[in-house]
Amino acid sequence: MSRNTLPVLTVVLAIFLLWYIAAIFLNAAWAHDKATRSGEVLTTQTLVADTWSQEKPKLPAPHQVGAEIWKTTVEKKITSKRSLIYHSWVTLSATLIGFALGTGLGIALAVGIVYNRTMDMSVMPWVIASQTIPILAIAPMIIVVLNAVGISGLLPKAMISMYLSFFPVVVGMVKGLRSPDAMQLDQMRTWNASATQTFWRLRLPCSMPFLFTSLKIAMAASLVGAIVGELPTGAVAGLGARLLAGSYYGQTIQIWSALIMAAALAAALVALIGFVQRMTLKRMGMA
Amino acid sequence: MMWLVFAFGAWALGWWVNARLAALPRTRVTGLVVPLIFGLTLIAIWEGVVRGFDISAVLLPAPSMIAARFAASTAILWEDFVQTVIKGALTGYVSGCGAAFLVAILVDRFDFLRRGLLPVGNFVAALPVIGMAPILVMWFGFDWQSKAAVVVVMVFFPMLVNTVQGLADSSAMQRDLMRTYAAGYWTTLLKLRLPAAMPFIFNGLKIASTLALIGAIVAEFFGSPIRGMGFRISTSVGQLALDLVWAEIVVAALVGSAFYGIVALIERMVTFWHPSQRHL
Numbered sequence: 323m324s325r326n327t328l329p330v331l332t333v334v335l336a337i338f339l340l341w342y343i344a345a346i347f348l349n350a351a352w353a354h355d356k357a358t359r360s361g362e363v364l365t366t367q368t369l370v371a372d373t374w375s376q377e378k379p380k381l382p383a384p385h386q387v388g389a390e391i392w393k394t395t396v397e398k399k400i401t402s403k404r405s406l407i408y409h410s411w412v413t414l415s416a417t418l419i420g421f422a423l424g425t426g427l428g429i430a431l432a433v434g435i436v437y438n439r440t441m442d443m444s445v446m447p448w449v450i451a452s453q454t455i456p457i458l459a460i461a462p463m464i465i466v467v468l469n470a471v472g473i474s475g476l477l478p479k480a481m482i483s484m485y486l487s488f489f490p491v492v493v494g495m496v497k498g499l500r501s502p503d504a505m506q507l508d509q510m511r512t513w514n515a516s517a518t519q520t521f522w523r524l525r526l527p528c529s530m531p532f533l534f535t536s537l538k539i540a541m542a543a544s545l546v547g548a549i550v551g552e553l554p555t556g557a558v559a560g561l562g563a564r565l566l567a568g569s570y571y572g573q574t575i576q577i578w579s580a581l582i583m584a585a586a587l588a589a590a591l592v593a594l595i596g597f598v599q600r601m602t603l604k605r606m607g608m609a
Numbered sequence: 610m611m612w613l614v615f616a617f618g619a620w621a622l623g624w625w626v627n628a629r630l631a632a633l634p635r636t637r638v639t640g641l642v643v644p645l646i647f648g649l650t651l652i653a654i655w656e657g658v659v660r661g662f663d664i665s666a667v668l669l670p671a672p673s674m675i676a677a678r679f680a681a682s683t684a685i686l687w688e689d690f691v692q693t694v695i696k697g698a699l700t701g702y703v704s705g706c707g708a709a710f711l712v713a714i715l716v717d718r719f720d721f722l723r724r725g726l727l728p729v730g731n732f733v734a735a736l737p738v739i740g741m742a743p744i745l746v747m748w749f750g751f752d753w754q755s756k757a758a759v760v761v762v763m764v765f766f767p768m769l770v771n772t773v774q775g776l777a778d779s780s781a782m783q784r785d786l787m788r789t790y791a792a793g794y795w796t797t798l799l800k801l802r803l804p805a806a807m808p809f810i811f812n813g814l815k816i817a818s819t820l821a822l823i824g825a826i827v828a829e830f831f832g833s834p835i836r837g838m839g840f841r842i843s844t845s846v847g848q849l850a851l852d853l854v855w856a857e858i859v860v861a862a863l864v865g866s867a868f869y870g871i872v873a874l875i876e877r878m879v880t881f882w883h884p885s886q887r888h889l
Contacts, residue, residue, distance in 0.1 A: 329725030337729075348748075380748065440624070440631040443640065444647035453819060455862040462830070463854050466846050467668055546737045553830055561740075569743030569831050581740045588736050 420483020428491025498529025616657025701760025775809025
């Protein structure tokens with residue numbers, strides 16, 4: 323880890339540097355425009371200062387985004403509609419429900435596929451095909467239709483998250499439940515273990531490393547589903563709504579702060595699963 | 610009532626046939642027929658349930674209605690297909706994957722870059738990159754260029770991470786062998802490391818193929834000219850023309866599967882030597 327610290331820091335620094343430089347170039351046109359209208363002459367210094375502090379820049383500088391995040395998380399009350407924490411919570415709750423449903427469905431399907439040959443042959447190809455369908459494109463319809471039936475709020479968003487997150491779990495769990503080799507299965511048979519016992523004592527523990535790897539992917543996918551699910555509801559609440567509202571009114575700083583917040587959320591959730599994974603595998607003696 | 614019986618009958622028949630087929634030894638034919646019967650059964654159940662419960666077409670149109678609509682509006686569907694898939698998704702896919710490939714070779718050359726960029730790339734690949742869509746639409750305008758840009762951003766990091774991983778896959782022994790042949794950097798790259806990286810590269814290409822379509826369609830929700838699959842879906846939902854929405858979804862599903870299938874087919878031809886491609 324420490325061997326990688328310096329290179330990673332260098333790359334991150336380079337990204338920030340590029341970001342600032344890009345901000346100058348992208349925002350320069352507007353700055354020049356403003357200057358000619360007011361009859362000022364821009365020196366390099368005033369140009370740079372202006373491009374880094376515009377109200378609706380094409381690309382806000384990192385410190386502007388940072389200030390906006392600080393303003394909307396720490397200085398606003400959590401109950402306020404302008405608080406980013408409130409919007410993050412809306413998205414997070416849909417993500418978590420969708421993730422839980424998707425994981426449950428994924429594990430159930432995987433158990434069915436491993437234990438039932440008919441299901442393996444008929445369902446598995448469709449599970450794979452279901453992911454080549456761009457479900458996110460259908461998201462607005464699912465939301466609108468469920469709204470029409472009277473289901474609104476968290477559940478429609480959670481359904482989209484569920485659809486996106488069940489796939490990695492199915493694939494990972496099928497692989498994991500099949501990972502015990504013939505020798506281990508034979509050993510269970512010599513102990514006269516029933517199918518249930520083999521499942522709880524051998525197959526399930528063996529699948530844990532696979533499960534956690536797919537849970538990480540599922541969590542990231544679930545967050546994307548929740549964000550996109552918020553787009554068609556008319557931008558009421560949530561990080562997706564902040565993105566959409568920001569793009570309607572040209573509030574680029576708001577878009578970027580929502581984006582950074584979403585990224586932080588994704589990183590935190592994935593890190594959390596990574597932590598649980600390490601703890602679990604350590605206690606099981608696998609790590 | 611009749612239709613509900615029909616749905617139930619279709620389910621029972623489909624499952625029975627599949628159970629019988631699955632009990633037979635697995636061949637190429639049963640491997641293809643069983644999922645096909647399963648799919649047809651699902652469509653039959655859908656048709657039966659929609660008609661049986663008399664579900665309004667505004668909520669869920671029956672498959673027969675969708676098929677009729679599909680046949681009636683091929684002109685619109687074709688226009689949207691060209692706008693979204695050919696101009697948006699495909700342009701972005703090719704340039705995004707190409708750029709990622711070139712950057713990966715560059716990154717691989719310098720160990721410092723590899724150790725710095727790989728963790729960052731892995732991190733970015735897990736982020737909701739689709740959120741960049743409104744920003745890119747603002748920068749590149751409403752037409753297909755902004756959709757292609759979204760696709761580029763979405764496919765870049767998965768492709769980069771996979772290619773870099775693949776380039777590191779050849780063993781020290783193999784590289785030593787190349788050195789004993791007095792092979793230079795480029796020869797080693799072309800003759801040993803790129804071929805060895807192919808399974809990883811195709812894994813990246815497959816992930817990117819589904820991402821590309823999603824990116825191009827979702828980006829249209831943030832603004833588009835009056836054509837394109839994402840535009841048609843969001844406006845038709847507003848007009849409650851759900852049969853047209855479903856027709857677009859059928860197109861998206863067909864395109865997505867075909868796209869993935871073509872990449873998988875090329876993979877089979879290029880990496881025929883890899884254990885995962887061997888069949889008995």
